[in-house]
Amino acid sequence: MSILDRIKIWFESQRDIIPLSIILTTSPLPPLTTLNKVRELGFYKYLPKGTNPILKEYSKKFREFYREIAEAHISGSEKRVEYFLEDKLEEFKSFAETGELRVLSNIAMLNSIAVILPPMISVLMVLTNPLSTPLLLIGLSILSIVLILLLNLPNVTSLYSIKFKKAYLTLLILLAIPLYFLTENPYLALLVPSIPLSIVSFIELKKELNERENLLSIVKSAATGVNIFKYYKLNPEKFVKKYYGFMKGVAVALYLGYAFGSGEKMEALLKYYRIYLNTLKRIRLKTFTVIFYSFLMVSAAVSVLYLMEGSLREFRARTPDIPATFNFIQLPSLSQLNELEKYLDIAVVINITAFALSCAMLREGNPLYFTIYLPLLLTIAVISKYITLTYFLPLLIR
Numbered sequence: 001m002s003i004l005d006r007i008k009i010w011f012e013s014q015r016d017i018i019p020l021s022i023i024l025t026t027s028p029l030p031p032l033t034t035l036n037k038v039r040e041l042g043f044y045k046y047l048p049k050g051t052n053p054i055l056k057e058y059s060k061k062f063r064e065f066y067r068e069i070a071e072a073h074i075s076g077s078e079k080r081v082e083y084f085l086e087d088k089l090e091e092f093k094s095f096a097e098t099g100e101l102r103v104l105s106n107i108a109m110l111n112s113i114a115v116i117l118p119p120m121i122s123v124l125m126v127l128t129n130p131l132s133t134p135l136l137l138i139g140l141s142i143l144s145i146v147l148i149l150l151l152n153l154p155n156v157t158s159l160y161s162i163k164f165k166k167a168y169l170t171l172l173i174l175l176a177i178p179l180y181f182l183t184e185n186p187y188l189a190l191l192v193p194s195i196p197l198s199i200v201s202f203i204e205l206k207k208e209l210n211e212r213e214n215l216l217s218i219v220k221s222a223a224t225g226v227n228i229f230k231y232y233k234l235n236p237e238k239f240v241k242k243y244y245g246f247m248k249g250v251a252v253a254l255y256l257g258y259a260f261g262s263g264e265k266m267e268a269l270l271k272y273y274r275i276y277l278n279t280l281k282r283i284r285l286k287t288f289t290v291i292f293y294s295f296l297m298v299s300a301a302v303s304v305l306y307l308m309e310g311s312l313r314e315f316r317a318r319t320p321d322i323p324a325t326f327n328f329i330q331l332p333s334l335s336q337l338n339e340l341e342k343y344l345d346i347a348v349v350i351n352i353t354a355f356a357l358s359c360a361m362l363r364e365g366n367p368l369y370f371t372i373y374l375p376l377l378l379t380i381a382v383i384s385k386y387i388t389l390t391y392f393l394p395l396l397i398r
Contacts, residue, residue, distance in 0.1 A: 001057070001109065003394070006057045008046070009046050009057045009058060010057060010058065011059075012044075012046050012060050012159060013046065013058040013059045013061075013062035013156070014042050014059035014061060014062060014157070014227050015058075015157055015159070016044065016243075016249070016380065017061055017062060017065050017090045018085070018087060018089065018092060018159060018187065018246065018249065018326060019083060019213070019246055019248055019252075020035070020038075020044070020065070020249065021065070021084060021085035021088060021249075022085065022246075022248055022249040022250060022253055022269065022272050022273075023071075023252050023253045023256065023271075024069060024081045024085075025040060025081050025085050025265075025268065026253045026257060026261070026266070026268055026269045026272075027080050027253065027256045027257070027263070027265075028260045028262075029091050029256065030076075030258055030263030030264070031069045031070075031072045031073045031081055031286050032069060032070065033072040033073075034256065035047055035069060036049075036199065037256070037260075038252055038256070040078070040257075041237075043248070043252050044079060044252075049319060053163045058167065059111060060148075065084065066253075066366075068080050068084045069080060069081060074185045076321045078102075082191055085272070085381075088176075089272065089275050089369075090274075092159065092276070092279055093225050093275070093279050102223075104360070110307040110310050116290055121377070132191070133332075133340055133343075134234065134339065134340055134342075134343030134347075135343075135345075137343055137344060137347035138146075138343060138346060138347050139352035140216050140347070140348065141346075141347040141348075141351045141354065142350060144351055144354040145350065145353060145354045146213075148251055148311070148354050148357050148361070149225055149357065149361075149367065150361060152357075152358065152361035152367075155362060155365045156361060156363050156365055156366060158365055159245050159246045159276070160279075160280050160283055160365050161245065161365030162205065162208045162209070162211065162364045162365055163208060163244055163366065164201070164204055164366055164369060165204065165207075166200065166204055166366040167256055167368050169200055170197065170201075170368050170371065172193050172196075172197055173190075173193050173194065173197060173371065174234075175192070176189045176190040176193055176194075177189075178190070178204040179193070183396065184342075186345045186348075186349040187345065187349060187381065190349055190353075190374070191375060191378045194371050194374040194375045194378065196373050197371035197374075198371045199372065200371075200374045201371045201372045202342055203363065203370055205369060205372065209241075211247070212247060212268075212277060212278075212280070215247055215250060215251070215273070216244070216253070216274070216277060219250060219254070219269055219270045219273050220270060222254060222257070222266040222269070222270070223266045223267045223269070223270040225263065225266075227258055227263065228254060228258075229254075229258055236255050236258075236259065239251055239254075239255070240252055240255050246273075246276050249267060250272075250273050252271050254266075257269070272359075277397065280390025283363075284363055287297070287362045287363040291359045291362065291363060291373075293378055294355055294358065294359060295376070295377065297355070298351075298352060298355055298377050299381075299383075301348070301351060301382050302348055302380075302381045302384040302385055303385075303387075303388045305344060305347075306344070306384075306385050306388045306389055306391060306393075307388055307392060307396070309340060309341055309344055310389050310393045311393065311396070311397060312332065312337055312386070313334065313337045313338075313341075314357065314393065314397050315397075316332065316333070316334055316337060320396065322352055348381055348385075349381075352374070352377045352378055352381055353370070353371070353374065355377055356370040356373040356374040356377055358372070359372075359373040360372065360373065
């Protein structure tokens, strides 16, 4: 088994504990029999084989989970699995409750990297080593993207992560590269492909959210005693394979409930699925409010950066006779400052992409949805730049 296979098993076993608990709790079959059956059917192929498997590749939480299953199977009581599931659902609800704190910590970090550090360091570098300032600005912006991706990795692997089934379309954002060389305007170059992508992403997101609501309707029917596969004329295998995450666990539970029983535990399934949906809605509601403040943060970051650059340019234009070098201070020339603005535009665009990635990973649990937020953030940045250079700068420097 390769290292990549081991890593994949670890992540899958960590992520699928709650869906598997749902399946085991509502299955008409004994716990270990149920686990073997869903592996044989190909729904969770990575599950261990045999009655006493070696679980070295699996996560610590999965090993704890498996011990609970084995105990429940031996004792003939499913209560242990039910209690385990209820504990995990409580953890998931707690994850939702702390969503606002995670958003705030991300925004605070971006505030430091995108708003506070660049002006402070750039002013120092512009006055000591102007040639290195553009690279420093872009470096800080790239750092913000790397940190955002690393900090929000748990969201991407969590149960509330929403798939982007047309992920290949996001590659169209790469059109911004040739557009930049044509227009020399990074805002316009990124805005042109991001607008249609934003529409596609929004439509895709609505479809995925509607899929969750449609499944709720199916589970409600099952809870009333209806055989949903006959009533909705569903192919059981195709029905299961179209879902992922928590929904896949619910779909497999429906499959087993009617394949090996008469759907007698569907009311419990409905209760668990409602807990999941309500938790998901709370996460999205909490993150929406705080993400709104990230838009204000972008406006502040852009204003501060261009105010710094514009002030230096205005000062240099008014004092052409001051020597370029004085002791350790090296004043940039007007041409260097014009070059700096060009790189500043690129750095701001990268920072905006970091903000958009943060919004998507916190709210959708998937960075590919960043194009939903990107056009609005770019528009805010362009407006902030225009207002700063046209109105704020003349007011401060007379």
